[in-house]
Amino acid sequence: MAHVEPAHLVELALGNAAPGGELADALLHVEQCEHCRDELRVMTRVVTAARTAQLVDLPAAPPEHVWQQISRNLTPEPTPPRPPAGPLTPGKRKLLTALALAALAALAAASAAAARRCRRDCP
Template identity: 40%
Template sequence: MDDDLLALLALGETAGTTSDLAHIEECERCTDELASLTDIVGLARSGGADAALVAPAPQVWDRVAAELGLAAGAAGSSTTSTPLPAPAPSASAPADVIAPVVPLDSRRPRAGRWIAAAAAVGLVVGGGATWWIANRPDAVTVIATAVLEPLPGWDASGSAAVETLSDGSRVLVVDLEQSESSEDGFREVWLLKPDVSGLVSLGTLAGSSGRFDLPAGLDLDQFSVVDVSEELFDGDPAHSGDSIVRGPLEA
């Protein structure tokens, strides 16, 4: 789901199509994200238009600047609105690569960070609210996404996204629109090289959605294709060769 749409809905705007709203109701990840953003907006508005502005401690602004990737002092040291620098455009992916992933310093801000930027320019009242947003334990940044298309013999579809958490760790989030596996098998999530010359198993997908921690040293430039396979209870840890869906990660 588009982050800007979730941000607009959190702000109380009328946005999105009927199918978009239906997806949010059915998708646990989108529902949680919308609830989190709505909490932030509620906190921002709780002070009221007549509330006195409270200057936060200097370290609060340092944390906001660090979260937004601003130079030291860019966020300012008072509650006066300060224009934020425009984000640098991300590099275009080469056309001949199946699943390019941009470096981790070229990330597209998620809606949560957009609202954190609003806090930095004075849209959130009070230093306490600014500190809470800048230190959200669940703040994430999406660095790549994939559309998962069905392989021959399957009619499933889905999506995947690579998120970085506030502590720098990475998670692959997989959402699959397909019925449960048969009683004789289970579904397993993999990252493949584009030429299928190497693969890494991330674990079993139970249900339609799953979150999988990525090893710190795993190079997403090499293992850039998401694959979900149907596996049998045969004791063989290797890929069965029966892929349900597959798709390249794109920044």
Template identity: 55%
Template structure:
């Protein structure tokens, strides 16, 4: 007997209307620990998402955060010159290039993190409206 389709498990976890297709799925769940555990985990996620309240949602960051992100994205990357070869150093050791000569990636990481937070907040808000 094949495992229950993950999309079907999601529907069961959400508690959507039971159809005639669910009888076979429920019989499989009674016999299959793997699918039963997957349904249990999905049900926990659904319960946690339904329990989200307004204070749980992330708040908008202060204006200075967006200014730093914009500044970091608008600054051109500084060209780096290759580090001088050190004959006494092992080729796999870390570069001795000073921090100020390394390319700027902090702004991009910050922007990526901010975009990830915004996407997560949008997903939670969308979920709550459903």
């Protein structure tokens, strides 16, 4: 014999069984089956607790710091800043000096060429 469907037990616990209705067979089964009687007893307790619950019985909203921690945990970690370049080694210093001198020389040559062109073409 199959036990009563949980949905029917819920209907019985809610008191929705009408005499001669579709739950009549479920009621007959519950009368004869200890397992279903226990299930119905548990569901009836849940229904009673739900119907008698007061607003103070409801769980309170978690404090703000809980939401902040959840938000932090769900937010990806920011990319850490790149570490600063290491100290200048003598080799790096010479290379940078050479590059800077080359750039200055190129700038000076371009300025001299512009000055010659200006002397020649400018009024």
